[in-house]
Amino acid sequence: MPNYHFFAVCPRTLEPVLADELTRLGAENTKINAGGVLFDGPLSLAMAACLHSRYASRILLKIASRQYYDSHDIYDMAHVLPWEKYFSPEAKIRVDITAQRSPLESLDFTTLRIKDGICDRFREVCNQRPSIEKNHPDVRIHAFITERYCTFYFNLSGEPLFKRGWRVEKGEAPLKENLAAGLLALSEWDPQTPLMDTFCGSGTIAIEAAQIACHMAPGLNRHFAFENLHMFDMELWQEMKEDARAEVNLSVPVKIAASDISSIVVGKAQSNAERAGLGRLIEDGRLSFTRCDAREVTPIAEHGIVVTNPPYGEQSNPKSASVASMMKNVADNFKRQFAGWTLWMLTSDRLLPRQMRLSESRKIVIFNGPLECRFFKFEMVSGSFRKKDKVES
DSSP: OOOEEEEEEOOTTOHHHHHHHHHHHTOEEEEEETTEEEEEEOHHHHHHHHHHOSSOSEEEEEEEEEEOSSHHHHHHHHHHSOGGGTSOTTSEEEEEEEESSOOOSOHHHHHHHHHHHHHHHHHHHHSOOOEEOSSSOSEEEEEEEOSSEEEEEEESSSSOTTOOSOOOSOOSSOOOHHHHHHHHHHTTOOTTSOEEESSOTTOHHHHHHHHHHTTOOTTTTSOOGGGGSTTSOHHHHHHHHHHHHHHOOTTOOOOEEEEESOHHHHHHHHHHHHHTTOHHHHHTTSEEEEEOOTTTOOOSSSSOEEEEOOOOSSOSSTTSOOHHHHHHHHHHHHHHHOTTOEEEEEESOTTHHHHHTOOOSEEEEEEETTEEEEEEEEEOOSSSOOOOOOOBO
16 A cells, blocks of 8 residues: 655644654654644545544645746646646635745736646547636635745545534634644643633634544534545545444543633534534533633633633723733632632733732643634632743643
């Protein structure tokens, strides 16, 4: 079985977490790059990565890489590749370009030349050309262009992998699912530990945690772009999905509580969880969504972990105090009620510990899209808060 070269894209800072995950799936020669992980393996590994990866945003399959001088060379490269081996001329395609230090004057023109090369190849070989589709393509082709090289990839995932297929109801600025899973990994949460999210929004952290506990593959209820490529074994793919369904265990003893100040937001979060296949956990109270002000929330167990993404800036309610003032009150409640708990908070506000009058025991720089954030860890102790040594990751 031949090995292929792949690149898994992920949020920055999650590269080591993703590399470990891919290794567990059977990846070879993993190499961490900024924003993703290079790895080798058979095509079945790529299918497994699309199905099981919680941290990747996309899985790309390398097709070819060559030196170029100008856009004519890139057209020739696209024209000579045997695209007809990979997909049919009836397919709708999309071409995207990413460039670093490229000397080409126009990436838009280069994108057009790549499309021309692909379509001219099909017209000459099949007497038919694929159509171009921006919004819902069957086949997605990525070109990565550096100062000297052009590399073509197939985007095997299609829609980004953080789109698990359950999200309809969204809160304000929803946290992406793969970043939520990454926060849980960085916090070292395990399903035996009670978990709370006190600013749950659309419920992403709680839903990811519950699916992790239930061994529910994140890609189980969606389609992928590789299903439109000739080279993949669809019988094997059906077997892989059946195996993943058999691994789901909705009877796990887990305790997860999510809350938010808005009853409307909480209702949307619970609806998201039900669409994610977690209704049984909600019914018997192992997963709960409750309207509660974070300044008044109480712990669900003697010890546990809070992983949450509090609001930044001014709250939407003009009568509310500023977020800085609110977070001071939130911290007072945590100090009073949550002794013995570990608190993790993701924020773009570097002054959050000062606002809360807490001293972080750890902080991790992580990017929420283009936004540089800090993932702060606080150890909650009874009485006056004891300062910890700060560790920068």
